Amino acid sequence: MAIAIVIILLVIGSVIFHLMSPWYFTEIASNWGIIDDTVSITFWVTGIVFIIANLFMAYAIIKYRHRKGHKAKYEPENKKLETWLTVVTTIGVVAMLAPGLLAWGKFVDVPEDAHIVEVVGQQWQWSFRYPGEDGQLGTVDARNISIDNPFGMNPDDPLGQDDIVIDTNEFRLPIDQPVKLLVRSKDVLHNFTVPQFRVKMDLVPGMVPYLWLTPTRTGTFDILCEELCGIAHHAMRGKVIVEEEKDFNAWLAAQPTYSQLRAQNYKGDAVAGQALYQTCSACHGVNGEGNQATNSPKLTGQEDWYLKRQLHYFKTGVRGTAENDVFGKQMAPMVAVLPNEKAISDVIAYITSLPDNPAPHTVDGDIDSGEGIYLTCEKCHGKNGEGNWSLRAPRVAGMSDWYMVTQLKNFRHGARGAHPDDSTGYQMTSMVLSLTEKKVNDVVAYMNTFE
């Protein structure tokens, strides 16, 4: 008896939950309203079945529960009833399937006037490519990928010279124009998902699947990866900005093409950088060895692309502006001595020319426990803490250990990585959630064991 009442309550409760739920589709931002309609139809058909079947069952339990002298009816079959139920069920199934197939028919039929954008995925970043003036994308090959050619472009393909390559996690689309997104992966499976667009597709290495949509609402939307792609799957984020056509065109025109990017490959001048470094040396030391007393980390041995990004972050307020980032706020005004892109490149050229000696060990921790924790870190920072340009992960071996302790705590407490433009910092914040103070010391102590 209790079970029948509970089932009735669960049915009522589920319907109320459905109606009251604060969680339902996000406001749609594409042409795929037909998908939402099909979902609604499916909710209606299945909801009716759910209610009727369960209430009928509850009623049967109440009505035919065991009582003394009561006996069940012997009825092996009822052909008529079974046929009738088959027909009704088939009608219900067709009512859901037909609109579903119609919607899918639209999905497989890409409009001819759709413009093309390539979405590129790799472990755990997004980048994007527009075909440029000729409307055609140049050929690419995973075998061409290098630090100077992250897209794997074929340098000899004339079609690719005017391609616009966006090597950040953010791209833009004009509103009300159908777009065919070609999704390409450099390494493993990923999935391009923007919940507000409704449609999604896997990125598969070795082939280029596609999806299409027409954005119908301006705004900034999150891109998520929805195909398990390794340890930082949950941290693979991007943004798409939908804007008016003229804004979009202005933005696109300001982006460099592949051939322009190749031309401007200034490596920096160490001699010019030496003069600029004078200011830095007051805290970071004349040989860039770092100084714990002034809370200044060791610089030598660090990858140039990492130093460059951080200097950019300090200059643009992405880093050194958080309320509780005490030492970062000290660094922020100092970068004023680097007035332009050339100055940054020069000073980095000087720093990387300095002798690299391992920083002294100052952190105590349980190395065995640290080794287990480092299994998470090693996927990006390398088994020996050597860092990885492809993952934008800096070197950690031989660097200032006390500094890494501070930074790990900063990532965990939002003092670093919380700025919306700090996409790599954001990744760190979502990897260190469980790093207690003890675990931080353990893992840094383990990093000290790297040669």
Next chain:
Amino acid sequence: MAHVALADKGQELSHPHSWITQYVWSQDHKVIGIQYMVVATLVGLLALVMSGMMRLQLGFPGTFTLIEPNEYYQFVTMHGMIMVVFMLTAFFLGGFGNILIPLMCGARDMVFPYMNMLSFWVYLLSVIILVASLFVPGGATGAGWTLYPPQAITPGTPGADWGILLMLISLAVFIVAFTMGGLNYLTTALQARTRGMTLMRLPLSVWGIVMATILGLLAFPALFVAAIMMTLDNVLGTSFFMPAVNILGEQLEHDGGSPILFQHLFWFFGHPEVYIVALPMFGIASDLISTHARKNIFGYRMMVWAIVAIGGLSFVVWAHHMYVSGMNPYFGFLFATTTLIIAVPTALKVYNWVLTLWEGDIHLNVPMLFAIGFIFTFIHGGITGLFLGNVAVDVPLSDTYFVIGHFHMVMGVSPFLVVFGGLYHWYPKLTGRMMNVTLGKIHFWLTFLGTYAIYLPMHYIGILGVPRRYYANGVTDFMPESVATINSSITIAALIVGGAQFIFIYNLIASLFKEKDAGGNPWNATTLEWQTPDTPPKHGNWDDELPVVYRWAYAYSVPGADKDFIPQNEPPSDKTGKE
């Protein structure tokens, strides 16, 4: 007629001589079944604890600092693989299949007892290999239970060194074990039925298990092949599934392989696998409902044909797991259609369970509570399948918590409720004791209500767009604060449900010593396992004469009979009329 059992009279039974041959190297199908159940339960508890750790991370990120992303993805993988393959498949087929098929068919044992014994020990080996992968350098694989390459064998994934290799070997060994067991289940049901036990008199439990076995024998080879090919890609550097890729900034040697080929092979196994779990669940649930409602199962012939039809159709729907995989999108039309066709026989089964209750004499015993709970959760899990099977509807929901909610309702909660119901039902036959009713009811209510509190909200945060397999949701523009709140409450419900399972384990053990004698047939059931001369049944199951079957398995409340059940082996008399 030709229904002569292989182990018919006249043949000497060779009984075990020592404790070891009776309980350890046992060839008795009942002991082997219990061995399967014990190992599956232990490894299932491991998977349960892992899910608790994951839920603590998801419900209270940063508060419970138990696991890093590395462990999270390892637990995601191990929890899924253990529950689907090493727990549910092993429990339904190795456990219930072993115990029920010979008893319900009226046979003395499986037709190949020695191979049956080997099946268990090889299964145990596969479990040991799987658990060992937790302790190798780098730990277990974190590739997700679907093990998709290239990710599964490249270094951005936990356990890419040794964990994945042990996982693939463990699966291959499991498949060997399953094949030895499966050939037994099928052959026994086809060849060793006692006199009078025609196929259309078999209890639906046997139908479900046998059909699942056929699916397993046809589907597991696809996984076996995929596991071998991926091992070769991993160890020898072949390129079955590996195209040219640049992993973590380094160019690998592979070229020309197809990641999607693996997905086709995996799901050619993976979808029938759903029914390898579901069909025994259907069969056992049917028998529990009929017995405790004291009424014949409604539409028996249709139930049998539905099992056969679902089994057949389950081989032509696999790519509905791959609508957004990048395969040719035109496949979507075909697979959406075949998938929704399966809904028809499946819905008919639900109707027939409910119609069995109608005009019954429903005894709300503990097994019946679980069976009724199962009908509710299966209806819920079944209808959400209609969302995911319908290609256009699947696209926004694919890879979100809607999927997690759906498959946990349909092939997590539902089969477990049937496993529990089945154990409460057959425990008296296996041990001679009843199980404690109060503890059983507490176990039922906590599990039934707790799991609904876990999985119902998951569907809705999935519609919102919350992705599955995330260590943390992080900051997004579309998730309100309430998502974190409901995640916390889901975790609390999950811990309660997890804890309730230990009440069940306690009940299983304590009832052996504390509860009253069950007698041979405590539920007044008709099927042959309840008519054995001894309880628990001795080695060989029957006395000198095998039982002879005179009627179908569902002679409950037959008009004119003096009891409300007529055992299958009771000779006809004038009173009972036909058969």
